[in-house]
Amino acid sequence: MEHRALNPIIEVQDVYKSYCNTNALNGVNLKIFPGEFVILVGPSGAGKSTLIRLLIREEKADSGKITVAGRNIKRFSYRDLPYYRRNLGIVFQDFKLLPQKTVWENVAYALEVSGASDEDIVRKVPKVIQAVNLGTKSEAYPNQLSGGEAQRVSIARALVHNPKILIADEPTGNLDPEASREIADILEKINCQGTTIILATHNKELVDKMRKRVVVLKGGKIVSDQKQGRYTF
Amino acid sequence: MTQFKRIIKQAFSNFYRNGWLSLTATLIMTLALLTVGVFLVVALSTNKMAGDLKDKVDIIVNFKDTASDALIQQLKSDLMIRPDIKTVRYISKEDALAEFKQRGSIKEEIREIVTPEDNPLPRGLQIQSVNLAEYDHVSQLIKQPTYASYVDSSSYDDNKTLIETVNNATKFVERFGLILSAFFIIVSILVIFNTARLAVIFRSKEIEVMRLVGASDGFVKMPFLVEGFLFGFFALIAATLLIYAGINIINTISSATVFGQFVQRMIPIYYQNFWFIVLIEFITGTVIGVGSTYFSIRKYVKI
Numbered sequence: 001m002e003h004r005a006l007n008p009i010i011e012v013q014d015v016y017k018s019y020c021n022t023n024a025l026n027g028v029n030l031k032i033f034p035g036e037f038v039i040l041v042g043p044s045g046a047g048k049s050t051l052i053r054l055l056i057r058e059e060k061a062d063s064g065k066i067t068v069a070g071r072n073i074k075r076f077s078y079r080d081l082p083y084y085r086r087n088l089g090i091v092f093q094d095f096k097l098l099p100q101k102t103v104w105e106n107v108a109y110a111l112e113v114s115g116a117s118d119e120d121i122v123r124k125v126p127k128v129i130q131a132v133n134l135g136t137k138s139e140a141y142p143n144q145l146s147g148g149e150a151q152r153v154s155i156a157r158a159l160v161h162n163p164k165i166l167i168a169d170e171p172t173g174n175l176d177p178e179a180s181r182e183i184a185d186i187l188e189k190i191n192c193q194g195t196t197i198i199l200a201t202h203n204k205e206l207v208d209k210m211r212k213r214v215v216v217l218k219g220g221k222i223v224s225d226q227k228q229g230r231y232t233f
Numbered sequence: 234m235t236q237f238k239r240i241i242k243q244a245f246s247n248f249y250r251n252g253w254l255s256l257t258a259t260l261i262m263t264l265a266l267l268t269v270g271v272f273l274v275v276a277l278s279t280n281k282m283a284g285d286l287k288d289k290v291d292i293i294v295n296f297k298d299t300a301s302d303a304l305i306q307q308l309k310s311d312l313m314i315r316p317d318i319k320t321v322r323y324i325s326k327e328d329a330l331a332e333f334k335q336r337g338s339i340k341e342e343i344r345e346i347v348t349p350e351d352n353p354l355p356r357g358l359q360i361q362s363v364n365l366a367e368y369d370h371v372s373q374l375i376k377q378p379t380y381a382s383y384v385d386s387s388s389y390d391d392n393k394t395l396i397e398t399v400n401n402a403t404k405f406v407e408r409f410g411l412i413l414s415a416f417f418i419i420v421s422i423l424v425i426f427n428t429a430r431l432a433v434i435f436r437s438k439e440i441e442v443m444r445l446v447g448a449s450d451g452f453v454k455m456p457f458l459v460e461g462f463l464f465g466f467f468a469l470i471a472a473t474l475l476i477y478a479g480i481n482i483i484n485t486i487s488s489a490t491v492f493g494q495f496v497q498r499m500i501p502i503y504y505q506n507f508w509f510i511v512l513i514e515f516i517t518g519t520v521i522g523v524g525s526t527y528f529s530i531r532k533y534v535k536i
Contacts, residue, residue: 056445079450086447096442100250112239113448157446 007070009034009165009196010055015064017050017220024050025061026220032198034164037191039207040200042217042233048200051217052169055198056090057081069164086114089158089195093170095150097142103129103153104138110157124160132156132186148179155186165196172203180206207231236452244459251432255464258428262468262521263475265414265421266514270476272410273510278499283403290395292368293324293388294375295355300383302356308380309358317367322359329354355385418517422525425464430529433457454530461526465518472514476503 010032017025025047032038040048053059054066057073066073069087076084097106107129111121129138132152142150151171158166168187172180184206191197201207207214207230214229215222223233248255296305305323312321324332330352334344347354362368375384433440443453480496480503487493503510 058445082444082447082449082452084447085445090445096438096445098439098442100246100439109443109448110446112236113443113446113452115236117235 006033008032008067009069010198011065011067012051013065013067015051015054015061015066017047017054017059017062023220025054028064028217028220028222030215030222030225032196034196035191035194037188037197037210037212038199039210039212039214039229040198040217041202041207041214041231044202046217046233047220048217049169050220052167052198052200055167056088057084082113086161087163087165089155089161089163089166091151091154091158091166091168091171093173095142095147095154097150097153097157099142102139102141103134103145103156106142106153107157107160110160114161116161128156128160129153131159133182146179147175148182151175151179151183152186155183155190159190159195163195165198166190168197168199168201170200170202172201172206177205184210204231240452240455241459243456244463247432247456248460248463251435254428254432255460258425258464259467259471261421261424262464262518263471265417265521266465266468266472266518267475268414268417269517270472270510270514272414273506273513274476274480274499274503276407276410277506277510278495278502279403279406281502282498283399286395286399291388292360292362292371293357294360295357295385295387297355297383297385300356304380304383305356305358308375311374312358312360312371315367315370317362318371319361320359321361324357324359326352326354326356329357418521422521425461425521426525426529428464432460433530454527457530458523458526461522461524462519463522465515465522468522469511469514469518473511476510 008031010030012028012030015025015028016023024045028047028051040051042048050059054061055068055073057076060074068084073084098109101109104125107125108121111124116124126135126138129135132155134149134152134156137145137149142153145153151174155168155171158168166187171187172183175183180203187197187199188210211228214224214226214231216224216229216233218233294308309321309323312318327349330347330349333347333354360371362371372387375381375387440453480500483493483496484500487496
């Protein structure tokens with residue numbers, strides 16, 4: 001593939017992580033190139049979520065090295081973290097929306113934190129809300145939305161600052177099949193525009209349909225890595 | 234500037250959304266500032282009144298005719314050296330006579346008896362001290378053998394009881410006010426501290442989300458701190474209005490009583506020191522509000 005010639009945008013080298021003597025990650029090596037769509041699968045406790053927590057620097061690896069866009073993320077200080085995270089788009093299973101803000105405000109918040117101007121916010125927010133088909137719901141609060149809608153808000157928030165990388169941890173975990181398909185479509189569209197996507201999921205149907213690179217984690221190790229993989233482990 | 238505006242906006246909306254919590258915190262803070270304010274007004278008033286009284290209280294030492302002028306001047310200069318003595322005035326026989334003639338309460342016949350040629354009025358020193366305790370030193374000084382035999386009388390003992398009463402009352406008001414203020418300040422620190430902590434725990438998920446979408450430490454913390462400041466600020470307004478209204482109401486309904494008269498004397502002092510009192514309350518409110526929020530939030534914003 002042509003992007004193999006480029007430097008990886010994410011490189012995980014020999015990463016170990018354990019919690020209370022249980023090894024969650026057991027020597028993981030992974031290269032992800034710009035523009036790739038990588039699906040992480042594996043049974044519960046395989047280490048998918050741990051890997052994602054390490055990637056967004058919610059936690060630090062015990063040993064090994066994770067490089068994102070050429071920078072060793074372990075070296076970031078507490079103060080650097082917000083700046084690092086502003087370059088990522090993060091989507092969670094439980095949406096993590098701010099309950100007392102409207103759809104519009106939730107999306108705008110991701111821009112506000114980085115000091116974007118009001119004009120910038122007014123210009124970008126409606127576009128991205130439109131892109132996830134929530135144009136009519138901008139004034140609604142999270143508790144007035146369905147699971148699928150809430151997840152689309154969370155994707156809109158993750159996208160609004162044009163991140164190079166979008167990381168989604170079980171984004172369809174709480175959604176019905178139809179809503180899941182919608183989310184998958186949106187993610188594919190975003191990927192087509194050049195955003196690198198890392199998707200951790202349990203959704204077999206989705207994985208089989210998408211035919212993307214599938215990385216299988218088991219017992220904290222990568223046991224398979226296929227270019228157009230299927231949901232198997 | 235944009236960020237500042239956003240932080241302020243968030244703080245106000247948080248204050249409004251957590252209505253009951255904000256109201257409780259503001260009420261307790263109002264109570265604390267009210268105590269501080271009332272204490273300040275009363276303390277300033279009693280101080281002023283005691284000060285006025287102290288200025289009026291003086292000691293007059295009268296000398297026997299056998300005392301030489303030099304001795305009197307010696308005592309005068311001994312007294313003047315002391316830093317706490319405000320003024321020492323020498324009263325000659327002529328001065329004493331002039332003052333005596335001016336006193337309206339003395340009968341005409343008696344006034345006639347005393348003439349410049351036959352003047353039984355003693356020479357004296359009128360001593361005014363800044364510090365009430367200094368009067369004791371003065372009294373000791375004139376009881377020294379050098380002076381004792383020449384001193385006819387002194388008004389020290391008459392004044393002593395009055396001076397002590399004033400001294401004790403002032404001290405009592407200051408101590409009682411300080412203890413009461415300290416008590417309410419501690420209570421409000423505890424309440425604000427817990428209010429802020431509850432708000433932070435209640436919203437710890439939100440704080441986590443804020444951090445994960447890239448909000449800096451300051452951007453997460455500042456709205457909480459501004460909220461803490463708002464508790465103090467609104468309490469300041471409430472406390473100021475209550476004191477203002479309180480003083481005026483008491484003045485209207487009970488002006489005839491002793492307490493009413495005391496309040497009446499407080500009013501000009503309150504107006505003179507209005508901004509000083511507001512400033513002290515503002516500082517107290519801000520320190521409690523922002524300080525306790527800062528300490529309660531510090532623990533939770535670490536993602």
